[in-house]
Amino acid sequence: MNKRITIKQIAKALSVSISTVSKALNDSYEISDETKSKIQEYAKLHKYKPNTLALSLQNKKTKTIGIIIPNILNYYFARALRGIEKVATEKGYNIITCITNESFKKEVNTMEMLSNGTIDGFIACISVETLKMKNFEHINDILNEGTPIVLYDRVHKDINCDKVVTDNIKSAYKATRFLMKSECKNIAIISTSEGININKFRVKGYLKALTKYDVVPNEDLIIIQDGEDGLTERINKMLDSNKVDGIFTVDEISGAITTQVLNKRNIKIPDEVSIVGFTNGILSRYSSPPLTSVNRFAHTTGEVAATRLIDKLEGKVKFDDIKTEIIRTQLVERESTKKLFIKF
Amino acid sequence: MNKRITIKQIAKALSVSISTVSKALNDSYEISDETKSKIQEYAKLHKYKPNTLALSLQNKKTKTIGIIIPNILNYYFARALRGIEKVATEKGYNIITCITNESFKKEVNTMEMLSNGTIDGFIACISVETLKMKNFEHINDILNEGTPIVLYDRVHKDINCDKVVTDNIKSAYKATRFLMKSECKNIAIISTSEGININKFRVKGYLKALTKYDVVPNEDLIIIQDGEDGLTERINKMLDSNKVDGIFTVDEISGAITTQVLNKRNIKIPDEVSIVGFTNGILSRYSSPPLTSVNRFAHTTGEVAATRLIDKLEGKVKFDDIKTEIIRTQLVERESTKKLFIKF
DNA sequence: ATGAAAGCGCTAACAG
DNA sequence: CTGTTAGCGCTTTCAT
Numbered sequence: 001m002n003k004r005i006t007i008k009q010i011a012k013a014l015s016v017s018i019s020t021v022s023k024a025l026n027d028s029y030e031i032s033d034e035t036k037s038k039i040q041e042y043a044k045l046h047k048y049k050p051n052t053l054a055l056s057l058q059n060k061k062t063k064t065i066g067i068i069i070p071n072i073l074n075y076y077f078a079r080a081l082r083g084i085e086k087v088a089t090e091k092g093y094n095i096i097t098c099i100t101n102e103s104f105k106k107e108v109n110t111m112e113m114l115s116n117g118t119i120d121g122f123i124a125c126i127s128v129e130t131l132k133m134k135n136f137e138h139i140n141d142i143l144n145e146g147t148p149i150v151l152y153d154r155v156h157k158d159i160n161c162d163k164v165v166t167d168n169i170k171s172a173y174k175a176t177r178f179l180m181k182s183e184c185k186n187i188a189i190i191s192t193s194e195g196i197n198i199n200k201f202r203v204k205g206y207l208k209a210l211t212k213y214d215v216v217p218n219e220d221l222i223i224i225q226d227g228e229d230g231l232t233e234r235i236n237k238m239l240d241s242n243k244v245d246g247i248f249t250v251d252e253i254s255g256a257i258t259t260q261v262l263n264k265r266n267i268k269i270p271d272e273v274s275i276v277g278f279t280n281g282i283l284s285r286y287s288s289p290p291l292t293s294v295n296r297f298a299h300t301t302g303e304v305a306a307t308r309l310i311d312k313l314e315g316k317v318k319f320d321d322i323k324t325e326i327i328r329t330q331l332v333e334r335e336s337t338k339k340l341f342i343k344f
Numbered sequence: 345m346n347k348r349i350t351i352k353q354i355a356k357a358l359s360v361s362i363s364t365v366s367k368a369l370n371d372s373y374e375i376s377d378e379t380k381s382k383i384q385e386y387a388k389l390h391k392y393k394p395n396t397l398a399l400s401l402q403n404k405k406t407k408t409i410g411i412i413i414p415n416i417l418n419y420y421f422a423r424a425l426r427g428i429e430k431v432a433t434e435k436g437y438n439i440i441t442c443i444t445n446e447s448f449k450k451e452v453n454t455m456e457m458l459s460n461g462t463i464d465g466f467i468a469c470i471s472v473e474t475l476k477m478k479n480f481e482h483i484n485d486i487l488n489e490g491t492p493i494v495l496y497d498r499v500h501k502d503i504n505c506d507k508v509v510t511d512n513i514k515s516a517y518k519a520t521r522f523l524m525k526s527e528c529k530n531i532a533i534i535s536t537s538e539g540i541n542i543n544k545f546r547v548k549g550y551l552k553a554l555t556k557y558d559v560v561p562n563e564d565l566i567i568i569q570d571g572e573d574g575l576t577e578r579i580n581k582m583l584d585s586n587k588v589d590g591i592f593t594v595d596e597i598s599g600a601i602t603t604q605v606l607n608k609r610n611i612k613i614p615d616e617v618s619i620v621g622f623t624n625g626i627l628s629r630y631s632s633p634p635l636t637s638v639n640r641f642a643h644t645t646g647e648v649a650a651t652r653l654i655d656k657l658e659g660k661v662k663f664d665d666i667k668t669e670i671i672r673t674q675l676v677e678r679e680s681t682k683k684l685f686i687k688f
Numbered sequence: 689a690t691g692a693a694a695g696c697g698c699t700a701a702c703a704g
Numbered sequence: 705c706t707g708t709t710a711g712c713g714c715t716t717t718c719a720t
Contacts, residue, residue, distance in 0.1 A: 017707045053401045053461040054697035097441035117397040146345045256630035263632040286600035288607040288632045361691040398713035
């Protein structure tokens with residue numbers, strides 16, 4: 001077992017001083033070519049690698065950023081992570097990813113843990129529990145210490161920092177309008193995970209579209225619940241006693257479940273009922289039929305967040321310069337809605 | 345902005361020595377209750393938190409483990425990560441997750457980077473590229489330095505370390521046999537991502553089952569290709585010119601695409617064609633119809649890997665004590681196969 | 689009970 | 705050109 005070698009050992013082995021070794025390895029002009037190459041060769045031979053910890057302790061910079069993800073099984077977050085990861089790597093930053101599983105306690109613990117020298121800044125998405133409790137002290141504390149944070153997707157006005165979000169109201173509005181334009185008269189909306197304001201915004205957008213086109217919202221067509229348990233039954237029940245020819249689902253899982261229900265009932269999609277989903281992921285792409293869906297550009301969200309954070313870390317943007325960036329969405333037409341010939 | 349406070353500053357503020365503060369904060373018996381509480385109160389008031397870096401540098405232990413994931417969009421890996429994360433958290437370890445995007449270079453870079461003091465050990469899944477190149481020097485180097493690694497899912501015999509794997513041959517064998525028992529006579533197999541040995545093993549299991557039951561493999565029913573491009577066409581073509589009543593797909597995406605093709609052709613699943621998938625994830629669960637699938641217990645895989653690594657880090661298991669753990673699979677029956685009345 | 693000093697691995701200012 | 709020294713934040717002997 002060849003334990004990792006240190007600068008000190010190299011110095012001893014070659015009978016030079018520690019600082020000479022340090023300088024030689026950093027290719028300093030102060031060191032003679034001869035000693036330099038002697039040291040560098042020895043280092044290479046023994047696979048010397050500098051200790052990251054010691055470096056970070058010295059520079060007060062770790063070149064790593066902490067990523068807080070509520071739920072990695074969520075395809076949107078996984079894609080956002082990729083975007084973050086891409087930019088971080090490009091700019092020479094490491095990322096340390098933590099999953100909170102939507103738990104407040106876990107979120108507080110990990111963020112406190114990491115903000116003690118381990119990371120230079122955070123890219124975080126607040127957990128549902130935190131959002132419900134409206135307790136953001138841990139975040140504000142970290143901000144106060146001068147550690148920059150960029151919040152993405154789920155945000156709150158009580159936190160004053162950079163944010164990267166989706167325009168939920170507008171996107172939901174456009175999705176609903178699309179259903180109306182494709183001649184749906186009775187449009188239902190389905191939303192799991194109540195309690196997060198982004199879902200409320202999506203319902204708002206739906207209602208706004210209806211109102212705008214003089215359709216009176218029908219309460220029986222609005223299914224909002226926490227979690228997916230029993231969703232199948234509720235959809236079936238709704239379908240049993242209501243005329244429905246369009247369904248807007250506020251998240252991917254709802255979309256998939258809705259599709260399953262319709263298929264099971266042998267209802268033709270989109271001939272009899274159209275579906276528009278939200279957050280275009282694998283489920284939308286690979287369902288039968290593939291779902292028309294509001295694409296959220298998760299990857300871009302991640303990229304923008306990472307770019308912003310790194311700019312701040314590197315002083316390109318001042319700490320107090322706070323900005324909220326809105327990432328546009330785009331409706332991806334697939335086979336769960338009727339083809340529209342008039343674009344609008 | 346309240347910059348983070350250090351032990352030194354506390355010492356100065358209270359006119360005591362640095363070591364007194366250190367001891368007081370660690371609740372040492374050497375310090376009088378009076379000074380202790382004085383210091384502790386001051387620390388709390390100023391939200392003192394020890395610098396993790398300095399601690400790690402001192403102890404030569406970071407209490408964090410590096411996780412290498414080839415592709416986070418893969419549901420299996422995401423679930424495994426959860427399992428790892430759970431155990432790590434329970435045992436007081438942090439994880440730092442890195443995504444290689446199936447790239448050899450990225451894998452080498454991140455692993456070298458992290459193994460310089462940042463992490464105590466790795467839980468890694470080798471990238472496809474690395475596997476194809478069969479270059480495992482970076483892994484063996486790290487192992488050589490005394491840093492423990494647990495490999496999961498994708499492994500190779502040239503690497504001598506702890507491993508946690510699926511029994512691919514046996515699982516594929518059982519899946520194929522299941523199709524035969526449900527009266528399928530012409531069973532096709534579909535596999536994307538050629539080149540990884542685990543997929544080869546799955547094909548092997550399929551062939552083994554056929555042979556065992558005296559079915560001569562039909563080359564026209566074996567679709568193996570790299571990536572999913574054009575898969576739809578190949579499946580259609582196969583269906584055009586062959587009688588097929590059962591399909592075993594070696595991964596989730598293939599399963600989803602196959603389902604789409606059959607649905608599109610209005611082929612009744614499972615009445616006309618049965619499907620069994622591999623790696624039971626959201627796609628299998630939420631497709632129409634839901635797919636019978638070989639469930640891989642990704643979460644368990646992660647848990648086992650993490651437990652093993654931590655045991656090693658904490659000296660409960662010797663470094664040279666190498667073990668390969670095989671995680672069983674389980675066929676989950678859903679609606680893409682006919683109900684079997686005789687269990688076997 | 690408290691403090692001085694060395695050291696973890698490294699860099700950097702300053703001397704020589 | 706090379707070496708000495710101090711210091712990053714903390715722990716841990718060893719004195720006092």
